[in-house]
Structures are given as structure tokens and as C-alpha cells.
Amino acid sequence: MKNASARGLLYVGLFVLYLLHNDLWYWNDGRLVLGLPIGLLYHFGFSVASSVLLFLLVRHAWPRHLEVETEEESRS
Amino acid sequence: MTITVIFVYLALILVVGTMSHKLFRGTGEDFFVASRSFGSFLLLMSLFGANMTAFAILGASGEAYHSGIGVFALMASSSGLIIPTVFYFVGTRLWSLGKRLGYLTQIQYFRQRYDSDFLGLVLFFVISALMIPYVLVGFMGSGITLSQTTNGQLPEWLGGLIVCGVTLAYVTYGGMRGTVWVNTLQVLVFMTFGLAAFFVVFNKFGGIEAGMQMVADKHPDLLIRGKHITPLQLLSYTCIPLSVGMFPHMFLHWLTAKRASTFRYTLVFYPLCIAVVWLPSVLLGVLGSVDFPDLKGPAANSVLARMIELHAPGVLAGFLAAGVLSAIMNSMDSQTLAMGTMFTQDIVRHYGFHDKMSEKQQVLYGRLFIVTIIVGTYLLSLVVDRSIFRISVWTFTGFAAMFPVVFAAVFWKRSTKYGALASVFSVAALWLYFFTNKIEDVGGGMMPVALFLAVSTVAMVIGSLLTKPPAPEILQKFFPGDGAIAAEKVVSSAHSRAAA
Numbered sequence: 001m002k003n004a005s006a007r008g009l010l011y012v013g014l015f016v017l018y019l020l021h022n023d024l025w026y027w028n029d030g031r032l033v034l035g036l037p038i039g040l041l042y043h044f045g046f047s048v049a050s051s052v053l054l055f056l057l058v059r060h061a062w063p064r065h066l067e068v069e070t071e072e073e074s075r076s
Numbered sequence: 077m078t079i080t081v082i083f084v085y086l087a088l089i090l091v092v093g094t095m096s097h098k099l100f101r102g103t104g105e106d107f108f109v110a111s112r113s114f115g116s117f118l119l120l121m122s123l124f125g126a127n128m129t130a131f132a133i134l135g136a137s138g139e140a141y142h143s144g145i146g147v148f149a150l151m152a153s154s155s156g157l158i159i160p161t162v163f164y165f166v167g168t169r170l171w172s173l174g175k176r177l178g179y180l181t182q183i184q185y186f187r188q189r190y191d192s193d194f195l196g197l198v199l200f201f202v203i204s205a206l207m208i209p210y211v212l213v214g215f216m217g218s219g220i221t222l223s224q225t226t227n228g229q230l231p232e233w234l235g236g237l238i239v240c241g242v243t244l245a246y247v248t249y250g251g252m253r254g255t256v257w258v259n260t261l262q263v264l265v266f267m268t269f270g271l272a273a274f275f276v277v278f279n280k281f282g283g284i285e286a287g288m289q290m291v292a293d294k295h296p297d298l299l300i301r302g303k304h305i306t307p308l309q310l311l312s313y314t315c316i317p318l319s320v321g322m323f324p325h326m327f328l329h330w331l332t333a334k335r336a337s338t339f340r341y342t343l344v345f346y347p348l349c350i351a352v353v354w355l356p357s358v359l360l361g362v363l364g365s366v367d368f369p370d371l372k373g374p375a376a377n378s379v380l381a382r383m384i385e386l387h388a389p390g391v392l393a394g395f396l397a398a399g400v401l402s403a404i405m406n407s408m409d410s411q412t413l414a415m416g417t418m419f420t421q422d423i424v425r426h427y428g429f430h431d432k433m434s435e436k437q438q439v440l441y442g443r444l445f446i447v448t449i450i451v452g453t454y455l456l457s458l459v460v461d462r463s464i465f466r467i468s469v470w471t472f473t474g475f476a477a478m479f480p481v482v483f484a485a486v487f488w489k490r491s492t493k494y495g496a497l498a499s500v501f502s503v504a505a506l507w508l509y510f511f512t513n514k515i516e517d518v519g520g521g522m523m524p525v526a527l528f529l530a531v532s533t534v535a536m537v538i539g540s541l542l543t544k545p546p547a548p549e550i551l552q553k554f555f556p557g558d559g560a561i562a563a564e565k566v567v568s569s570a571h572s573r574a575a576a
Contacts, residue, residue, distance in 0.1 A: 018314070032288055035285035043149045044351055048348070051156070051344055057164060
């Protein structure tokens with residue numbers, strides 16, 4: 001995956017995940033799944049999904065130029 | 077026994093804070109940002125700890141007691157996505173600028189980025205005014221916790237005073253290094269004992285499922301969002317975590333990173349850390365409705381402490397109280413240190429001593445201001461009686477609404493000081509109006525923060541476009557690499573518009 005396209009895809013991923021945060025489908029669902037209310041379990045899963053997406057972001061779309069800029073400025 | 081455990085823990089904190097002083101280099105930069113030397117683990121612990129306040133532990137459980145499980149979606153899962161995203165887009169860039177240009181406070185950055193002393197002064201007063209209630213909830217939370225877990229042996233005023241004294245000691249003596257070392261210990265303690273509290277209390281109910289079943293039988297509305305939270309409220313609450321972009325203590329902690337890549341682990345683990353802390357708090361708050369069904373209003377802030385006192389008295393109650401105190405103290409210390417840094421660098425040094433201030437004087441003034449803030453806020457906590465959750469939300473609202481200021485400063489070359497001033501003044505005016513009139517819903521459950529953010533963004537855009545673009549040398553300084561091209565482009569397009 002090229003860096004620019006990876007970055008674009010991951011930014012779209014962030015937006016999609018943000019939309020998925022609004023889970024209207026579990027709003028009035030009080031079922032217990034794995035001992036937890038399903039609305040709560042969903043958002044726990046959402047937290048795990050956020051962590052995975054952020055892992056991909058630091059792996060494929062890290063702003064490396066910041067490191068270079070800072071080092072160059074320090075040398076000059 | 078509970079009191080003994082708490083005092084032993086507080087003594088341990090003092091020892092750790094004091095030990096850090098051995099590495100103190102005697103400079104202002106070392107006192108305020110630990111010579112920008114921290115690695116990944118300490119950065120994660122300090123950023124996470126600084127953000128986990130009485131709000132996260134006591135406020136979350138208190139609000140879950142009233143509103144149910146939806147509190148986790150409102151603040152925890154949205155924060156788990158948005159806060160690290162702000163770190164990624166804004167934090168890393170401000171770290172880079174801070175390191176290159178030697179900043180110690182965000183106001184130094186804004187003052188130079190927008191070439192305006194006045195903007196710096198306005199921001200100093202607005203940020204300080206918003207920070208006071210944030211520190212306040214810490215003192216309120218510590219007083220409540222110590223009073224409840226010791227069954228009233230330590231009254232709330234004394235609990236707050238003890239925490240005030242301990243925080244004062246390690247922040248003023250150890251500076252940023254002492255604060256972060258203690259923060260790291262505290263984060264580990266509150267995560268460990270938070271989980272311990274969760275399992276011990278739920279075990280008394282026969283497990284998580286059995287506990288939740290009891291809630292389902294007695295208060296089924298607490299296991300859904302139902303009418304407690306509206307979809308618009310959930311959507312607009314996602315604006316609240318943007319506040320980290322403008323928190324002075326977050327900026328200060330960003331500067332402590334050794335390099336940009338130090339942020340990587342923080343981004344990945346932040347959502348998980350939040351979930352691990354908030355899930356037990358919310359579940360225990362909901363479960364509290366079974367044991368203590370009649371808590372009204374702010375009294376629910378004490379539901380977690382009451383649960384601990386009821387189900388895990390003795391040594392374990394002491395450990396659990398220590399965990400809660402940890403969460404409270406590790407945000408109070410960062411907040412007071414940040415305010416001390418701002419006062420020293422942005423007021424005393426900038427207006428009084430310019431660059432003639434010695435390193436020793438910088439540290440002295442920082443310490444004096446920290447003492448003033450802590451003592452003043454403690455005294456205020458003795459007379460204030462509002463929900464911890466609500467006070468915190470108002471503080472977050474103010475900071476989140478100013479997010480366009482930092483975002484435009486970092487990414488929008490055409491933004492100007494007038495745009496920034498318009499943005500800050502619009503937020504201040506709206507905040508004062510809504511806060512004094514106690515308006516917490518702008519229609520359909522939408523939080524005021526969404527409206528503030530929209531107005532603040534429009535003010536920034538209009539204010540910037542109607543005024544002269546920034547000078548080319550400013551753009552070259554703040555947008556290295558493409559600064560020269562950007563400067564020419566921005567200035568020439570503005571001139572073309574003026575000519576037309």
C-alpha cells in the first residue's frame with residue numbers, strides 16, 4: 001500500500017468509525033450479552049476497534065516529516 | 077485500618093515525588109517539561125493520567141447511577157477515538173514546534189504564531205478561568221472519597237486538605253519530572269485497584285451477570301439509553317473530547333516527549349486505557365442503584381465510595397480509596413503545574429522580566445503560583461456544591477469550543493490573530509451566557525458545546541478572511557518546508573482579491 005493512499009483510506013476509516021459511534025440500533029435494547037448490556041458491550045468493542053485503527057494509522061500514516069524538520073532545525 | 081492504608085499510600089507518593097528531585101537540573105525547562113526527555117511509557121502514563129480526573133472515576137459512576145450505561149458511550153468510547161486523533165493531528169505538530177522553537181506554554185506558541193501579545197493575554201485569562209473549576213472537582217472528589225471510605229472519620233474538608241498538601245509538596249518540589257513519576261505510579265494503582273474494586277463488589281452480587289440481572293429487575297431503564305440520553309446528545313458529546321487540543325496541561329505533557337515517535341504507543345493504547353477505567357466505574361455506578369436507591373443529584377458522586385465502603389471495608393477499602401485518590405491527584409498536579417508554568421512564562425517572564433529572568437527565578441515563581449492556585453481552589457471547594465460531572469462538562473465545553481483556534485493555527489496558513497480573537501471572544505460570551513442561565517440543552521438534547529464549536533469556527537473563518545493575511549516570515553517560521561511557497565501563495569491571493 002502506498003503511503004498517500006493508505007493515509008487517505010485510514011482517514012476515511014476514522015470518519016466511518018466516528019459514524020458508527022452513533023449506534024441508534026441498540027438504543028432501547030437491554031439484552032445482556034456476555035453478562036453486559038449489549039449497548040455497553042458494543043461501545044467496549046468500539047474502543048477496541050479504535051485502538052486497532054490507530055495502530056494502523058501510526059504504522060502506515062505516521063507524520064515522519066516532523067521528526068526530520070525538528071532534527072534539521074536543531075542542527076542549524 | 078483504611079486510614080492507615082491511605083496514609084501509607086500518600087507517604088509513598090511523597091517519596092516517589094521527592095526521589096525525582098535527584099535528577100533535577102536546576103533549569104526552568106527541566107522543572108516545567110523535564111528537559112523534553114520522556115519516552116513512550118511515561119508519555120502514555122502522563123497523558124492518560126492527566127486526563128483521568130475525579131470526573132472519570134466519581135463523576136462517571138455518579139452520572140451512570142442516574143442515567144445508566146449510556147454514560148460510557150457519551151464520554152469514554154468517543155474519547156477513546158477522538159483524543160488520540162487530536163494527539164495525532166495536533167499534538168505531534170505542536171511537539172515539533174515546541175522543540176524547534178523552545179516553547180514551554182501554548183500561549184507562547186499562539187503569541188508568536190499570530191504575532192499578538194494581546195491574544196496571548198486574552199488566552200491566559202480565559203484558560204485560567206476555565207481551569208479553576210477543573211481543579212476544583214479534584215478537591216471535591218478527594219474530600220468525598222476520603223470521607224466515605226473512612227466512614228466519616230476524615231471529614232470532607234480534611235480529606236481535601238490532606239490531598240491538597242500532598243499534591244502541593246510533590247509538584248512544587250519535583251516539577252514535571254516528579255509529577256510524571258507520581259502520575260505513572262498513580263495510573264498503575266488506580267487501574268489495578270479500580271479493577272479489583274469491580275471484581276470484589278460484583279463478586280458479592282454473584283458475578284457480573286447476576287449483578288446486571290438485579291439492575292435489570294429493579295431499574296431496567298439504566299441498562300439502555302432510552303430517554304436518559306437522546307441521539308443528538310450522543311452526537312454532540314463527541315465534541316467534548318476536542319478539549320484536549322486546548323488544555324494547557326496536555327500541551328505541557330506533549331512537550332515532554334523525546335521525539336515525535338514517542339507518541340505512537342500513546343495513540344494505540346489510549347482507547348484501551350480509557351475503556352479499562354470507565355467500564356468498571358459505569359457498571360459500579362449502575363449497580364449502586366440496587367444498594368443505594370435514593371441518592372439525589374450531586375449525592376450520587378459518592379456512590380462508588382459508598383459501594384466500596386459497604387462491600388469491601390478494611391484494608392481493601394483503603395487500597396480502593398488510594399486508587400480513586402490517584403486518579404484525582406494525577407490530573408490536579410498536571411493542571412496546577414501547567415498554570416504555574418503559564419503564569420511564570422506568559423506573565424512574569426514576558427511582561428516583567430523579559431529574558432532577564434534567571435532559571436532559579438523561573439522555578440521560584442512557578443512554585444509560588446502553584447501554591448496560590450492549590451490553596452485558593454481548595455478554599456473554593458469548601459463552599460461549592462454542584463455535580464462533579466456537570467462542572468467538568470462546562471470546563472470541557474469551554475476548551476473544546478476553542479479547538480478551532482489551535483486547529484487553524486496548525487493547519488490553516490491564512491488564519492489570523494483577528495480570527496483567533498473572534499473565536500475566543502465568541503466562546504467566552506456564549507459560555508458565560510449559557511453557564512449563568514444554566515442552559516444545558518440547545519434543543520433535542522444537543523449539548524451547548526456543538527453550538528459553541530460551530531460559532532467559534534465561523535468566527536475564526538470570517539475573522540481571518542476579512543483581515544490582512546499573516547506576514548510571509550511568520551508562515552516560513554511555522555510551516556517549514558513549504559512555508560516560503562505558502563507565504564507567497566497566501567499573500568498574492570489576498571492581494572489579488574483586494575485588487576479585484
